[in-house]
Amino acid sequence: LPDAKIPEEIDITSDLGAALMGQSLVFLAIPTQFLRSILLEINNLNIFKEKYFISVAKGIENNTLLRPSGIVRDVLGNVTCGVLSGPSHAEEVARSLPATVVVASKNKKFAKRLQLVLNSNRFRVYTNSDVIGVELGGAIKNVVAIASGICEGLGLGDNAKAALLSRGIVEMARLGVALGARKSTFFGLSGIGDLVTTCYSHFSRNREVGFKIGKGQKLQDILKGMDKVVEGVRTTLSLKKLSERFSIDMPITTEVYKMLYEGKKPIQAVQDLMMRQPKSEMEDLV
Amino acid sequence: LPDAKIPEEIDITSDLGAALMGQSLVFLAIPTQFLRSILLEINNLNIFKEKYFISVAKGIENNTLLRPSGIVRDVLGNVTCGVLSGPSHAEEVARSLPATVVVASKNKKFAKRLQLVLNSNRFRVYTNSDVIGVELGGAIKNVVAIASGICEGLGLGDNAKAALLSRGIVEMARLGVALGARKSTFFGLSGIGDLVTTCYSHFSRNREVGFKIGKGQKLQDILKGMDKVVEGVRTTLSLKKLSERFSIDMPITTEVYKMLYEGKKPIQAVQDLMMRQPKSEMEDLV
Numbered sequence: 167l168p169d170a171k172i173p174e175e176i177d178i179t180s181d182l183g184a185a186l187m188g189q190s191l192v193f194l195a196i197p198t199q200f201l202r203s204i205l206l207e208i209n210n211l212n213i214f215k216e217k218y219f220i221s222v223a224k225g226i227e228n229n230t231l232l233r234p235s236g237i238v239r240d241v242l243g244n245v246t247c248g249v250l251s252g253p254s255h256a257e258e259v260a261r262s263l264p265a266t267v268v269v270a271s272k273n274k275k276f277a278k279r280l281q282l283v284l285n286s287n288r289f290r291v292y293t294n295s296d297v298i299g300v301e302l303g304g305a306i307k308n309v310v311a312i313a314s315g316i317c318e319g320l321g322l323g324d325n326a327k328a329a330l331l332s333r334g335i336v337e338m339a340r341l342g343v344a345l346g347a348r349k350s351t352f353f354g355l356s357g358i359g360d361l362v363t364t365c366y367s368h369f370s371r372n373r374e375v376g377f378k379i380g381k382g383q384k385l386q387d388i389l390k391g392m393d394k395v396v397e398g399v400r401t402t403l404s405l406k407k408l409s410e411r412f413s414i415d416m417p418i419t420t421e422v423y424k425m426l427y428e429g430k431k432p433i434q435a436v437q438d439l440m441m442r443q444p445k446s447e448m449e450d451l452v
Numbered sequence: 453l454p455d456a457k458i459p460e461e462i463d464i465t466s467d468l469g470a471a472l473m474g475q476s477l478v479f480l481a482i483p484t485q486f487l488r489s490i491l492l493e494i495n496n497l498n499i500f501k502e503k504y505f506i507s508v509a510k511g512i513e514n515n516t517l518l519r520p521s522g523i524v525r526d527v528l529g530n531v532t533c534g535v536l537s538g539p540s541h542a543e544e545v546a547r548s549l550p551a552t553v554v555v556a557s558k559n560k561k562f563a564k565r566l567q568l569v570l571n572s573n574r575f576r577v578y579t580n581s582d583v584i585g586v587e588l589g590g591a592i593k594n595v596v597a598i599a600s601g602i603c604e605g606l607g608l609g610d611n612a613k614a615a616l617l618s619r620g621i622v623e624m625a626r627l628g629v630a631l632g633a634r635k636s637t638f639f640g641l642s643g644i645g646d647l648v649t650t651c652y653s654h655f656s657r658n659r660e661v662g663f664k665i666g667k668g669q670k671l672q673d674i675l676k677g678m679d680k681v682v683e684g685v686r687t688t689l690s691l692k693k694l695s696e697r698f699s700i701d702m703p704i705t706t707e708v709y710k711m712l713y714e715g716k717k718p719i720q721a722v723q724d725l726m727m728r729q730p731k732s733e734m735e736d737l738v
Contacts, residue, residue, distance in 0.1 A: 264609075325552070327649075363613075
């Protein structure tokens, strides 16, 4: 964030031990696929007992198919780890523009405490106890955002994009319920809220990757030109595996996988999505 | 739609009797506040028996607080009247860009028949039996779109807009359930789908009105300069009454009402929305 001013009260250090020492609340802002390696370092320091963790990563680890809070517990054992998610592009939060987010933890007291610590007139914090749903929403929305970018790259218009979002949230919820989430969470800030921001904001790298795919570029060429992590590209791999393992129909994710990794032509993917058997909306929404 | 080509098979007439004669399926594409007067003319012609009606209007009549299909039955008696809704800006549909819509009717056979008649590889049609939910979603989204335009006029950014959409859908659903709709319908194409398109598309007049309010213009001055109907401006009045009659908390609608009709400053309205009591997301979503 080159233009953002870091408040003077914040010390910046690359010394993990110094950063953690004496702190009870630890925010883990590390991309999903790199989270485990940092946690292993924390584990080696052996100073993580009685700390509370909050993950803000949005993805699913490729090999283990674990969500970020699951990776934390996998490495550190039975620590308390909540998650923070929702539509909160850093570029805007840093400028003190208003945002709303969700903190999720099964530990209601911890969620409530986090809410009180973080809530302000610029940053409105809701609580939710459905950690699975909040984390999955944040992960899957990146894949739908890639699809949304593809739609734009093809010049398909606003109606098509809205269709993609509406049906994207349905397939998110379908997988989520199979994994133990509450369906309703996907219709909240960490689901549809974050999805909308990611699909329409010019800050979104996932959308940008999709846009270039829609314009006919190849994934490896696109990634070569980017210096930041694009979570959705890796999450697509994890979701493909999860949908197969749990036999969940995820048509949008499947088409994104085929376009990213099997060279399927975007226009053909759209055609295949539109020509599916006509159905009732209620089968999915009830 | 100045650039759209009307197919040669379509006859255009201003003679209501000639338009209706011999047709079994009648699409009513008339703005809500003018629907009753045209229906009264149809009623006088006395040729509406055994016809099926489909309304595409998105609003709530100001004096009666009836939805469009309710106005149809109020005037024509117990006729079959389905509704068609969802993200389908005419500008794009006319160019054969892909769109998805919902047809809703309590008469499942009729809904299914409409689906088969209208479905194509460019126009994907879902059915839903919740007429109340589909019509309310289409009406209320225009009011949230005004709020969304105000957000943009104030320069508040993508995070704020996503918050507005997420919380807007929650208050839509809250009113809907009180009026007999299914909550889940608001999370489908005619709810969140249409809401997203209206809030982000440059075709939306509701958004445009909001944008100008956000920039400090007065409602009467804005409307003077527009030659098309802006449904949301009138729907705000109906929703205000409905929320009071059913004692439903609709914070966004209430603030839009105050900005449009009581001269409340937009920046104050945003401040008041952000400073409400912190809460759990789950109270609303379950």
